[in-house]
Amino acid sequence: MIQTLEWTESGVRFIDQTKLPMEETYVTCRTCDQVADVIRNMVVRGAPAIGVAAAMGIALGVQHSKAKTVGELKPEFERCCEVIGQTRPTAVNLFWAIRRMREKFEALRVRPLPEIKKAIIEEAQRMHAEDIAANQAMGRFGAMLMPPSGGVLTHCNAGALATCGYGTALGVIRAAVEQGKKIHVYADETRPFLQGSRLTAWELMKDGIPTTVISDNMAGAMMKQGKIAAIVVGADRIAANGDVANKIGTYTVAVLAKEHDIPFYVAAPFSTIDMEMPDGSKIPIEQRNTKEVTHIAGKQMVPDGVAVENPAFDVTPAKYVTAIVTERGIARAPYGETLARLAGQAAMSG
Ligand code: MRU
Numbered sequence: 001m002i003q004t005l006e007w008t009e010s011g012v013r014f015i016d017q018t019k020l021p022m023e024e025t026y027v028t029c030r031t032c033d034q035v036a037d038v039i040r041n042m043v044v045r046g047a048p049a050i051g052v053a054a055a056m057g058i059a060l061g062v063q064h065s066k067a068k069t070v071g072e073l074k075p076e077f078e079r080c081c082e083v084i085g086q087t088r089p090t091a092v093n094l095f096w097a098i099r100r101m102r103e104k105f106e107a108l109r110v111r112p113l114p115e116i117k118k119a120i121i122e123e124a125q126r127m128h129a130e131d132i133a134a135n136q137a138m139g140r141f142g143a144m145l146m147p148p149s150g151g152v153l154t155h156c157n158a159g160a161l162a163t164c165g166y167g168t169a170l171g172v173i174r175a176a177v178e179q180g181k182k183i184h185v186y187a188d189e190t191r192p193f194l195q196g197s198r199l200t201a202w203e204l205m206k207d208g209i210p211t212t213v214i215s216d217n218m219a220g221a222m223m224k225q226g227k228i229a230a231i232v233v234g235a236d237r238i239a240a241n242g243d244v245a246n247k248i249g250t251y252t253v254a255v256l257a258k259e260h261d262i263p264f265y266v267a268a269p270f271s272t273i274d275m276e277m278p279d280g281s282k283i284p285i286e287q288r289n290t291k292e293v294t295h296i297a298g299k300q301m302v303p304d305g306v307a308v309e310n311p312a313f314d315v316t317p318a319k320y321v322t323a324i325v326t327e328r329g330i331a332r333a334p335y336g337e338t339l340a341r342l343a344g345q346a347a348m349s350g
Pocket of ligand 1: 045046047048091155156157158159162163167168169195233234235236246247248312
């Protein structure tokens with residue numbers, strides 16, 4: 001099983017996703033600042049994985065604090081939350097995780113220090129376990145939507161590597177394959193960081209799921225040729241009206257899907273749904289270093305001085321989304337109502 005990130009006795013251990021697929025190496029962080037760096041540098045990436053990484057980073061800060069009182073610990077805790085909160089702006093899971101850790105800390109304030117430390121570490125570990133369980137639940141719901149056989153296109157990596165295990169979009173595919181469906185995955189390479197060709201292909205190969213890598217600009221032709229029966233992607237933030245922020249290029253795929261009458265599914269846990277964001281227009285879109293576009297494997301491919309853009313995400317309007325698969329069930333339009341109902345169900349049960 002792929003261990004994307006895990007809490008160990010020596011720190012938080014991450015598989016280094018910048019090195020895959022050529023090298024399988026690991027990085028261990030011992031401070032919250034180191035965790036902030038690995039999130040920013042995309043050693044760990046994918047919305048659910050960075051959410052849990054954030055929680056573990058904060059837990060490391062608490063674990064190694066020399067504070068003698070809760071009053072002394074509090075500013076250290078807040079500094080960790082701030083440093084980690086400034087790493088990547090789009091995936092709401094990061095802020096969801098920070099908020100959850102803050103709530104836990106506040107609830108524990110009156111307890112003795114060793115108890116607070118223990119409970120904060122346990123909370124981060126609980127989030128890790130919950131993420132895997134959510135992905136498995138999403139898999140069970142989403143598998144029903146997958147065709148009995150045929151091509152399923154995915155964009156970026158919404159797999160085990162983007163989560164604590166199993167994956168969201170790839171979890172849906174994995175569950176369908178476990179049920180005996182004969183799925184052939186088409187993985188968009190996902191320029192410029194190549195999460196599709198490097199990461200999705202790597203983890204599906206490990207599982208023996210048949211996969212074909214295509215460059216992003218081939219997706220339309222594959223749809224026209226009838227090779228794609230369904231599309232499933234993950235998300236970094238879903239607004240209350242069902243607009244979906246995900247890896248740059250997702251919007252293009254969704255529009256093409258509509259033209260070819262192919263269902264376009266999004267799989268994401270509730271930690272990715274931002275009910276406070278009314279629609280996608282205000283979702284902050286991370287702009288990354290233009291070198292990711294101008295250079296391929298360290299080699300410059302673009303003339304000096306030309307203008308370059310590198311938005312890491314785009315927003316797909318809800319009207320292109322056939323269904324959103326969550327761990328609580330499947331939502332369909334009108335998302336304003338269906339997502340609110342699923343969110344309310346959880347509030348009632350927990
Ligand atoms: O920039 P990344 O690699 O962190 O972007 C990842 C994606 O866009 C994923 O599709 C999304 O986070 C969902 S992961 C389950």
